[in-house]
Amino acid sequence: MPNEKPKFYLTTPIYYTNGLPHIGHTYTTVVADTIRRYKRMLGYEVVMTTGTDEHGVNVERAAKNAGVPESEFVANMAETWRALWDELGVPADEFIRTTEVRHARTVQWLFKRCRENGYIYPGHYTGQYCIYDNAFVTEAKPGENCPDCGRPTETLTEENYFFKLSAFQKPLLDFYQKNPDFIRPESRRNEMISFVEGGLKDLSITRTTVRWGIPVPAEESHVFYVWFDALTAYLSAVGGPEYERRGFWPADLHLVGKDIIRFHTVYWPAFLMAAMLPLPKQVWAHGWFLMDAAKMSKSKGNVVLPRPIANVLGMDAMRYFLLREVVFGQDGNFSYDALVQRYNSDLANGLGNLASRTAAMIEKNCGGKIPKPAALQPQDTALAKQAQNAIGEVMEHYNKLTFSRALEEIWALIGATDKYLTSEQPWSLGNTEADQARRATILYTTAEVLHIVTALAHPVLPESTAKVWILLGQPGQLGSLNLDGLRWGQIQPGAALGKSQALFPRIDKAEAIERMEAMENETPKQPVPAATSNAPASTPGAGSAAAAAAPAISEKIGIEDFAKVEMRVGLVKTAERIVGADKLLKLTVDIGSEVRQICAGIAQYYEPEKLIGRKVVVVVNLVPRKLRGVESNGMIVAATVGPEGRPVLASFTEDVEVGARLK
Numbered sequence: 001m002p003n004e005k006p007k008f009y010l011t012t013p014i015y016y017t018n019g020l021p022h023i024g025h026t027y028t029t030v031v032a033d034t035i036r037r038y039k040r041m042l043g044y045e046v047v048m049t050t051g052t053d054e055h056g057v058n059v060e061r062a063a064k065n066a067g068v069p070e071s072e073f074v075a076n077m078a079e080t081w082r083a084l085w086d087e088l089g090v091p092a093d094e095f096i097r098t099t100e101v102r103h104a105r106t107v108q109w110l111f112k113r114c115r116e117n118g119y120i121y122p123g124h125y126t127g128q129y130c131i132y133d134n135a136f137v138t139e140a141k142p143g144e145n146c147p148d149c150g151r152p153t154e155t156l157t158e159e160n161y162f163f164k165l166s167a168f169q170k171p172l173l174d175f176y177q178k179n180p181d182f183i184r185p186e187s188r189r190n191e192m193i194s195f196v197e198g199g200l201k202d203l204s205i206t207r208t209t210v211r212w213g214i215p216v217p218a219e220e221s222h223v224f225y226v227w228f229d230a231l232t233a234y235l236s237a238v239g240g241p242e243y244e245r246r247g248f249w250p251a252d253l254h255l256v257g258k259d260i261i262r263f264h265t266v267y268w269p270a271f272l273m274a275a276m277l278p279l280p281k282q283v284w285a286h287g288w289f290l291m292d293a294a295k296m297s298k299s300k301g302n303v304v305l306p307r308p309i310a311n312v313l314g315m316d317a318m319r320y321f322l323l324r325e326v327v328f329g330q331d332g333n334f335s336y337d338a339l340v341q342r343y344n345s346d347l348a349n350g351l352g353n354l355a356s357r358t359a360a361m362i363e364k365n366c367g368g369k370i371p372k373p374a375a376l377q378p379q380d381t382a383l384a385k386q387a388q389n390a391i392g393e394v395m396e397h398y399n400k401l402t403f404s405r406a407l408e409e410i411w412a413l414i415g416a417t418d419k420y421l422t423s424e425q426p427w428s429l430g431n432t433e434a435d436q437a438r439r440a441t442i443l444y445t446t447a448e449v450l451h452i453v454t455a456l457a458h459p460v461l462p463e464s465t466a467k468v469w470i471l472l473g474q475p476g477q478l479g480s481l482n483l484d485g486l487r488w489g490q491i492q493p494g495a496a497l498g499k500s501q502a503l504f505p506r507i508d509k510a511e512a513i514e515r516m517e518a519m520e521n522e523t524p525k526q527p528v529p530a531a532t533s534n535a536p537a538s539t540p541g542a543g544s545a546a547a548a549a550a551p552a553i554s555e556k557i558g559i560e561d562f563a564k565v566e567m568r569v570g571l572v573k574t575a576e577r578i579v580g581a582d583k584l585l586k587l588t589v590d591i592g593s594e595v596r597q598i599c600a601g602i603a604q605y606y607e608p609e610k611l612i613g614r615k616v617v618v619v620v621n622l623v624p625r626k627l628r629g630v631e632s633n634g635m636i637v638a639a640t641v642g643p644e645g646r647p648v649l650a651s652f653t654e655d656v657e658v659g660a661r662l663k
């Protein structure tokens with residue numbers, strides 16, 4: 001069909017359901033969404049797949065801990081992930097769950113094809129297994145920890161099917177050679193080439209030690225190994241065995257973090273070669289977002305959640321930060337401080353300010369209509385030239401996925417326009433005909449730059465650029481604009497400005513950080529068990545005034561749950577205020593066995609000096625976390641009183657020994 005749009009298929013990893021989404025996962029999904037929007041603006045029909053990886057020992061364990069069947073646990077978690085992507089404006093076109101029937105069919109079909117082609121054989125395997133990474137760790141000896149995640153490994157022997165990965169050493173090296181762009185960036189490509197050159201061992205692809213997985217056809221005691229299962233999800237999402245009908249396979253781009261590059265660039269193409277299926281065109285491995293120089297993980301307690309940022313600063317601010325702050329492919333540090341800094345300097349003072357002052361000046365001086373330019377002066381043509389050049393350069397950067405460079409270019413143009421306005425001073429021109437003509441030219445030029453900036457920044461800042469588009473009175477949906485046709489001079493003089501809308505209001509840094517941290521601390525970091533139908537209901541019609549004022553008592557727990565919380569008597573040794581955090585005090589507290597640093601949100605109600613020497617109740621076995629950049633290793637127990645939630649410290653009327661446990 002001559003009018004058919006070209007197709008583009010891209011994927012994020014299929015995320016594990018034993019954890020909750022954090023900013024690291026959000027990063028990959030936001031990048032995928034940005035590419036999707038960009039490709040759509042170039043006229044592609046795009047499918048973006050994301051989903052959930054729901055099988056394996058970890059899920060079995062997590063479901064057991066939550067006290068629910070695996071199927072219920074994963075359904076709940078998959079919904080959490082899907083709902084978050086929808087809420088953040090990065091919804092999947094195809095959301096694939098590895099527990100879906102369409103997926104099981106594809107995995108079994110892929111296995112059969114590999115087997116028929118002679119690449120599968122039965123055998124035994126004994127080795128060290130890392131249950132966190134769901135992988136045998138060939139480098140580790142019994143008793144040693146996993147070199148990737150540092151957790152203990154387990155020795156495991158089992159009967160399983162092997163995939164002849166060793167047969168693919170040469171085909172893979174040939175493939176990398178013929179397709180130099182298959183692995184990006186170059187450093188990862190070199191790493192993978194040396195890995196494959198070092199020799200490939202056959203791979204066990206089924207398990208008899210795991211129950212929760214896709215059964216191997218005619219071998220009911222075996223289920224598929226998580227990577228044979230998970231990678232195949234990319235194909236299941238676009239038709240599986242009938243992939244040709246939808247026309248989206250092979251994938252154009254698999255986006256992954258550097259942690260899983262080997263699975264995607266060695267195992268996955270080998271499986272597909274063995275099954276004689278087309279290979280994906282590119283795998284792009286980006287770096288990690290680090291928190292305090294370490295990869296985020298829930299066991300370290302250093303994860304940053306996306307929702308508080310989206311709620312306080314807006315989703316566009318988060319997208320901008322993720323793509324601007326770090327060179328795509330490299331690791332980068334996450335900090336709230338840098339995030340709010342960028343928000344205020346680049347978004348509020350940069351794009352937001354340029355848009356609102358341009359609109360205000362056109363409103364005031366040109367009757368709210370884009371003015372017609374008069375004779376151009378060299379400074380007008382210079383800015384026009386810079387904008388015209390930026391179009392090509394920014395698109396080139398998007399094509400190469402060098403997002404931070406693309407944004408630098410766009411913001412350089414914003415900066416140049418700010419300078420242009422400062423030197424041309426349209427506001428100090430008078431009412432003579434010549435002055436009016438000059439002002440019209442300046443404001444037209446500024447509006448035109450804004451038009452180009454808006455179109456170019458749209459893939460990264462979809463919500464706010466759509467608002468600027470309306471503000472500029474431009475017709476149609478910005479997302480459907482053809483970027484290939486973007487040129488200087490397309491804004492129509494005479495077009496009436498649309499309704500002005502709030503764009504990136506300036507925000508007080510300390511307050512923004514406090515709000516985000518407070519929301520973050522309120523959110524559970526571990527999967528919460530699905531609500532079950534026999535959950536106890538709160539007592540109806542409780543009569544007393546006290547009962548009416550206090551919130552209903554939540555679901556009952558067993559004594560074993562309470563026993564998990566370790567509370568001890570502590571003695572406050574020092575107490576001080578934290579600069580820039582009105583509500584927090586930094587305390588050092590002796591808990592008997594050691595002296596801990598703890599931050600407490602009581603600064604508005606307790607004088608630090610008066611706390612020294614006071615005995616308090618401390619929860620001592622919480623994962624440490626940072627509050628306003630200060631480590632807090634424990635929590636002081638307080639009652640919450642009155643409508644403002646005033647904290648009142650728990651205390652004792654009798655003398656108690658420091659370190660005594662509360663039961």
Ligand code: MSP
Nearest residue numbers: 013014015016024025028053230231256257288289
């Ligand atoms: N289920 C596997 C992937 C199977 S794909 C067929 C998995 N899941 S995961 O939930 O652990 O997600 C890993 C991916 O999340 C990384 O590859 C990366 O895309 C993203 N990130 C997780 N933490 C991250 C950071 N701290 N920084 C950047 N990206 C991170 O592995």
